[in-house]
Amino acid sequence: MIATTCLMQTPSASLKVKGSSALDDINPATVVEGTANPIRSDVGYIPTFKLLSRACAELLWWLGVPGLWLLNFCWLVLFVVVMLPAFVPVFLHYMLSSTVVKNIPYGPSIRHQLDIYFPKDHSRSKGGKVDSRKRLPVVIFFSGGAWIIGYKTWAFMMGKVMQANGVIFVAPDYRNFPQAVAKEMVCDVSMAVQWVLDHVEELGGDRNRISLVGQSAGAHLTALAMMDAAEQELRGRAGNKSEGRRWRCAELERWVGISG
Numbered sequence: 001m002i003a004t005t006c007l008m009q010t011p012s013a014s015l016k017v018k019g020s021s022a023l024d025d026i027n028p029a030t031v032v033e034g035t036a037n038p039i040r041s042d043v044g045y046i047p048t049f050k051l052l053s054r055a056c057a058e059l060l061w062w063l064g065v066p067g068l069w070l071l072n073f074c075w076l077v078l079f080v081v082v083m084l085p086a087f088v089p090v091f092l093h094y095m096l097s098s099t100v101v102k103n104i105p106y107g108p109s110i111r112h113q114l115d116i117y118f119p120k121d122h123s124r125s126k127g128g129k130v131d132s133r134k135r136l137p138v139v140i141f142f143s144g145g146a147w148i149i150g151y152k153t154w155a156f157m158m159g160k161v162m163q164a165n166g167v168i169f170v171a172p173d174y175r176n177f178p179q180a181v182a183k184e185m186v187c188d189v190s191m192a193v194q195w196v197l198d199h200v201e202e203l204g205g206d207r208n209r210i211s212l213v214g215q216s217a218g219a220h221l222t223a224l225a226m227m228d229a230a231e232q233e234l235r236g237r238a239g240n241k242s243e244g245r246r247w248r249c250a251e252l253e254r255w256v257g258i259s260g
Contacts, residue, residue: 087157094156099163106172106195107188111179114172114192115152117159122168122204138168138205140196142189144216148176168205170196174221182224189225194247212255219257226255 094100101116119136139162143154155171162169172192174185193212200207214222230249 090157090160093160094153100156100159107191109175109188111173111175112188112191113152114170114195115155115159116203117163117169117171118203119163119166119168135201135204135206135209136166136168137209137211138170138196138200138203139211139213140170140172140193142172142174142192142214142218142222144214144218145176147182147185147217150174150176150217168203182221185221186224186228189221190229190247193225193252197247197251207251208253210252212252213258214256215258219259222255223257226252 099118099120099122101118103113104116106112106114122136141155141158143150143152145151145154150173152171152173155169159169159171170192172189172195174180174188174192176185180188196203196205196210197207200210212222212226214220226249229247233248
């Protein structure tokens with residue numbers, strides 16, 4: 001009882017080790033009573049903490065980039081959790097709004113689909129009878145995703161903003177790597193642009209006010225599609241439907257590339 005009382009009154013004594021403090025020199029017989037811990041009974045808390053810290057540091061050093069990737073992934077998860085309350089209302093608008101027409105096919109692949117965001121109270125054409133004075137500008141938007149995770153739904157926040165400003169917003173999907181390489185992604189972009197040009201009047205859009213916009217990887221692919229269309233036109237091959245490149249750059253009012 002006396003020994004126990006002394007240890008309680010002088011807690012610092014419970015961490016004292018006789019002899020050398022080096023980990024290799026610690027002898028269970030020289031450890032003062034009270035230093036045992038559940039990780040290793042013959043080593044005190046401080047040496048154990050140092051050992052684990054060194055082991056973790058060496059593990060991260062050997063992992064290198066994967067270790068940094070894990071840290072960045074944790075930051076990304078934290079960012080998503082913080083931003084989630086702002087995204088949920090907009091995402092619900094995308095899922096439930098009757099002004100967003102989803103998954104319209106423009107090509108043969110399952111990824112060849114597009115979403116169209118119509119401004120509220122906008123009447124779509126039936127047989128091309130919409131008054132030309134009421135036709136609205138059109139934006140064709142390709143989202144980014146490092147060429148591997150791009151998806152049309154990533155554009156829903158911009159689509160809502162465009163809706164509120166009286167713009168018909170078209171967000172096509174396209175194949176990603178490894179399902180497709182860059183050349184095939186560019187072909188997807190060209191097919192989607194051609195689909196919009198073929199149906200712009202049915203949508204109630206103004207053929208003279210069509211803008212092509214891309215963000216990050218989408219900016220890269222749309223720029224290549226523009227260059228490809230210009231090259232095809234110079235070679236006199238515009239109008240070849242089989243390649244999905246019969247549209248001309250002059251049919252678009254502007255191209256806008258947004259960095260990721």
